[in-house]
Amino acid sequence: xxxxxxxxxxxxxxxxxxxxxxxxxxxxxxxxxxxxxxxxxxxxxxxxxxxxxxxxxxxxxxxxxxxxxxxxxxxxxxxxxxxxxxxxxxxxxxxxxxxxxxxxxxxxxxxxxxxx
Numbered sequence: 001x002x003x004x005x006x007x008x009x010x011x012x013x014x015x016x017x018x019x020x021x022x023x024x025x026x027x028x029x030x031x032x033x034x035x036x037x038x039x040x041x042x043x044x045x046x047x048x049x050x051x052x053x054x055x056x057x058x059x060x061x062x063x064x065x066x067x068x069x070x071x072x073x074x075x076x077x078x079x080x081x082x083x084x085x086x087x088x089x090x091x092x093x094x095x096x097x098x099x100x101x102x103x104x105x106x107x108x109x110x111x112x113x114x115x116x
Contacts, residue, residue: 018042019106020050020098023077029115033085037066039098040077046070053098055085063087063094087114 024038033055041050049071055063064085087094094112099105 020100022110034083038079048102
């Protein structure tokens with residue numbers, strides 16, 4: 001499954017012109033989970049910047065969102081964390097999606113294994 005994820009990420013990176021790209025996701029789960037998500041985007045000031053990322057179940061249930069309140073023009077890629085995310089019992093994998101203010105959600109989704 002991991003090799004499929006890497007292949008899809010490489011395939012999709014060519015088609016993401018202007019969209020936010022998820023570079024890496026790290027997760028720690030001693031109880032509730034903390035997600036550290038690294039994004040890359042050609043932020044262009046307040047009108048066009050990466051402004052949110054979400055943690056979701058594979059069947060699209062929203063588990064948590066990190067809203068980004070300002071552009072990161074000179075800080076690329078950048079990592080931001082979200083703690084206190086409750087992953088339901090029995091869920092072994094989630095997906096992370098990201099959005100920017102101009103394009104909305106990127107076509108890329110990043111699959112993440114939940115440590116058990």
